[in-house]
Amino acid sequence: MMLSELSNRLETQIPYSLKVAKGISSANIGWHIAHSLITLNLIFHSLEQSNPMEFKPRFSLWKWLILLTGHMPTKKAKAPKASLPETKFNGSKIDFDLLLLETKTNLYSDKINILPKNSFVNHPFFGHLNKKQALRIAEIHTNHHLQIIEQIKLND
Numbered sequence: 001m002m003l004s005e006l007s008n009r010l011e012t013q014i015p016y017s018l019k020v021a022k023g024i025s026s027a028n029i030g031w032h033i034a035h036s037l038i039t040l041n042l043i044f045h046s047l048e049q050s051n052p053m054e055f056k057p058r059f060s061l062w063k064w065l066i067l068l069t070g071h072m073p074t075k076k077a078k079a080p081k082a083s084l085p086e087t088k089f090n091g092s093k094i095d096f097d098l099l100l101l102e103t104k105t106n107l108y109s110d111k112i113n114i115l116p117k118n119s120f121v122n123h124p125f126f127g128h129l130n131k132k133q134a135l136r137i138a139e140i141h142t143n144h145h146l147q148i149i150e151q152i153k154l155n156d
Contacts (some may be wrong), residue, residue: 021155052118
């Protein structure tokens with residue numbers, strides 16, 4: 001599924017933002033939405049700011065497995081501080097407005113398409129991800145959180 005579709009799916013989950021299911025996640029749905037949007041925006045900014053001449057790929061078994069399977073294991077890694085919502089999420093619609101605006105601006109602009117293929121993200125666990133890998137990891141990560149959101153919603 002394309003990032004724009006995944007972003008739209010995140011937006012449709014906002015009405016459920018205060019719902020939590022401790023057995024599935026200690027965070028509520030709103031946190032998962034905000035974290036996913038922040039992560040997407042960090043990826044876009046990293047790709048734009050990178051110097052393709054400095055791209056240094058390295059092998060990572062986890063990176064290879066996740067890219068191959070399209071699946072991220074649950075509760076296996078802690079989100080990097082930069083991708084965490086800054087304040088305790090309170091679930092109000094206004095909390096999402098700026099994040100959604102930034103994400104949609106990034107998704108619907110042509111900036112990403114014209115970046116060199118070796119534009120990269122320095123991922124905290126996988127090392128350098130080129131543009132194609134970074135966008136694929138973004139899709140997998142967003143879908144991962146959408147699956148967690150669905151599990152929370154089903155757990156009444």
